[in-house]
Amino acid sequence: MTSKYKSWYHPYKAEKEFNKKTAYFSMEFGIHQGLKTYSGGLGFLAGSHMRSAYNLKQNLIGVGMLWKYGYYDQGRNRDQTLQVNFIEKNYNFLEDSGLEVEVKIHDNESVKVRAYVLKPETFDTAPIYFLTTDVAGNDFLSRTITDRLYDSNEDTRISQSIILGIGGAKIVEALGGADVYHLNEGHALPAFYYLQNNGSKAQKAFTTHTPEKGGNEERNGHHLNRFGFFGKTLSFEELQKEMVNGDGINYTVSALRMAKKANAVSKLHAKVSAEMWKGFENTTEILPITNSQDQNFWQDKEIRKAWQNKDSKAMVERKIALKKSLFSEVLHQTGKIFNPDVVTIVWARRFAGYKRADLLLYDIARFESLVTNTKYPVQIIWAGKPYPMDFYGIEVFNRLVKHTKNHPNLAVLTGYEIELSKKLKTGSDIWLNVPRITHEASGTSGMTAAMNGSINLSTNDGWMPEFGKNDKNCFLLPEMDSSLPEAEQDEMDCKNLYEILEQKVLPTFYDHPDAWNKIVFNAIDGVIPEFTSERMAKQYYQELY
Structure with missing residues (x-):
């Protein structure tokens, strides 16, 4: 049986004011206690967004990652101190969309990425496509990319960004493409490079979520280039144009340069962000759109x-x-x-x-x-x-x-x-x-x-x-x-x-x-x-x- 989720699909007719096809990329989605694809606030925010998109009949889909071990399960040692446990998760309610794409990561030309969909009727959300590399045909290392949310290994984190960004963009293309590609923080930045490389006219939107360093990743540009982060190998001159602070690629700065519009998540944060990034050329203005939560779910x-x-x-x-x-x-x-x-x-x-x-x-x-x-x-x-x-x-x-x-x-x-x-x-x-x-x-x-x-x-x-x-x-x-x-x-x-x-x-x-x-x-x-x-x-x- 062919999944209806193999093409852009909603169980409702989108309201006219929300008709623009939008793909929302997020490293985490906090939808339900039984779906461990989040660590905290960023995921709770994305989950509320997906519920409201469903209630408002918006023409929007989510693109995320299917973490095999979730974030982690918090337990206790014998003396009650914190214990970190990684336990395999299985979700029989997710549907295999039948969509599979290939992404180049470092020397591996063909890492397979498969999309499983959270159907809207399951938890009353917009459709969300969860990506996994735990796919037959991938080598062991490739299969582990989607193991852990916010993996502490730098190379794995880079690979995760490529899977979410480029893999996610290719899945959206397979669904028929979108008018807007919205990155919820900079983790999926390779999506913007992929769209740029292909001459896409789709609008790029970006949300910056924190003034903290951890949410504004910066990595060595040469290392990212070797990994395939930019969707193609950049020449030295091309790479130089992207770099800041020496040899660094700052995900937030790059996203602010490529996005047509960007937002901070409170009025104060917009002021703080404008001050943080004012020294970098060609960045877009940062609008304040204050984060919020879904009343029906939380109250x-x-x-x-x-x-x-x-x-x-x-x-x-x-x-x-x-x-x-x-x-x-x-x-x-x-x-x-x-x-x-x-x-x-x-x-x-x-x-x-x-x-x-x-x-x-x-x-x-x-x-x-x-x-x-x-x-x-x-x-x-x-x-x-x-x-x-x-x-x-x-x-x-x-x-x-x-x-x-x-x-x-x-x-x-x-x-x-x-x-x-x-x-x-x-x-x-x-x-x-x-x-x-x-x-x-x-x-x-x-x-x-x-x-x-x-x-x-x-x-x-x-x-x-x-x-x-x-x-x-x-x-x-x-x-x-x-x-x-x-x-x-x-x-x-x-x-x-x-x-x-x-x-x-x-x-x-x-x-x-x-x-x-x-x-x-x-x-x-x-x-x-x-x-x-x-x-x-x-x-x-x-x-x-």
Whole structure:
């Protein structure tokens, strides 16, 4: 039987305003707990985009990678510290599209790339084509290219970019081609070179996602050229034109030079990005299109009903029930019984240095005073996955595990994926977000937390300047001068965090429940519809495509 997904196909007629054929390339897609093709925020964002594209009947498809071992499975060693596990994944619900292309990688002229499709009706998304090199006819090394998301081996990472970029572009061609090729971050940059080499008139669009170095890859141009990164072997003169910072190819700079339009993921990030890349010639203007999340997927239905009716009693009752659900996971993982009547603070995201998971521990004496306070008791939960080779992030995770082990009201959870993320957002009272200013490009977890009655306690970074009304819909730390030494910023932010907790957050929660509920409702009012992915998906068509 021939798959209908062997040509450009949607189960609906695209709406006229969204009729332009668009292929959206992303290294990760966070669609469902049972589909392990994501690591965190970038994937959650792409997943919400695909759901909204489906709901809006947009003429858009996703192009991603079918990771054999996913990102990694987060377990524990005997002493409860972090354990990285790579376990093979199988997805019988994906359909073999029947599409297979060949891509040149280094000395291998014909690495086979096969596309499996996530049908729209499976999870109510736009069609997504997942690429794999684990294909009969490929040699062992070629078959392992699509093993692990964000593989730590540089040559494998380069190969992954070629597979997603050139392999993905060839799959889109086989489907009939697209009017717009949109790269979600620079991982699929070879797609732009491939289109350029073939004289394609299709529009190139690009989203830059972070000011952090890891999301703006830069590699030796000669090495990339030998690998076939550019779709053909460039002459020395051609390569020189692409290089920056000596012999480097910066994926973001190259994408900004080739894209007709580009966007950052918040208004603040657009300013930061413009400053970052202003020294490079011939780059396109960077528009602000703030990241957002899908309300239907992330917001608890009973929370929504209580908000729509402005029913404080129903909101409190539902939060208690959701906290109990979260606390059963806490008990399961840590053997600790949490109290649903106690204010619960959650820090949950990737363990990266600038996100400062352990900011509360920068003043141990004050921390001990906070967590042993009987007048205003607190419960704190940390969760998140460091990159498997980020030894600093892993050390912070392990230090928190050791420090919290003997506290009955503190927990560090493993397995921070979609389902746990939902439980933490719906079951928390406070969503703690403390990146150093200008480092967090967007921070969509705070949006979905706010949708579920969890109040943001945050530095004024990423999306917060567009949303935050201090003491009205969130609690904001005073802004630090980002040019100060990091140690100074950390010391002052830690001090301010404690003052806000002790003087505002805890007294409001315990002594003024009506005021607390007003902040909860104000936060949901502020986040919907402005920070929902329907707005974002529309804005992409209107401003980027």
